[in-house]
Amino acid sequence: MKVYGTEICIDCRNYKAIQKARGFEAEFISITSDTSNLKEFLAMRDREPVFDEIKAKGGIGIPFFVNADGRKTLDINEALSWIGQKPVEADEIHK
Template sequence: MKVYGTHICIDCRNYQALQARRGFAADFVDITENTANLKEFLALRDHDPVFAPVRERGGIGIPLFVNEDGRKTFDVDEALGWIGQPPVQPEEIAEQRPACGVGGCR
């Protein structure tokens, strides 16, 4: 499995913490590490229909999980199922989202 994300994204950091804790293998492509990684991600984001709803609401679309057979999802539990891992449990979430305050929520 390949995972596109960035260390500045809370959902991506939570995924990486989970992967480190559980010790399963997956390739993490940090899209902010270099232009080659960003271009690789943008080629998917600009053309793959799975991103249509993400683009419509102005989102980025990370973390993106890509199975070896080409399936794509934004759902971490679905992706974990591909590699025989159980769903994420609440106690495995390393960073909680801040409570809504001034400026609203996402």
């Protein structure tokens, strides 16, 4: 699984903390550390219907999860289910 995000986003930091605590493998792609990563993310954001609602609300759409089989989601629990992980518990989220 690939996860597009940035360290300046609280939801992305929460995702990374969950990944670290649970110890599962996933590739985190920082969209703010390299312009090629940003371009790759923006190309998907421009064409993927999964972003329509979030864009209409003025959101960015991160973290964004892409499964090896091509499925895409903005829902962390859906993404975690792809790799056999349980849903996020309330005590795993930090604001």
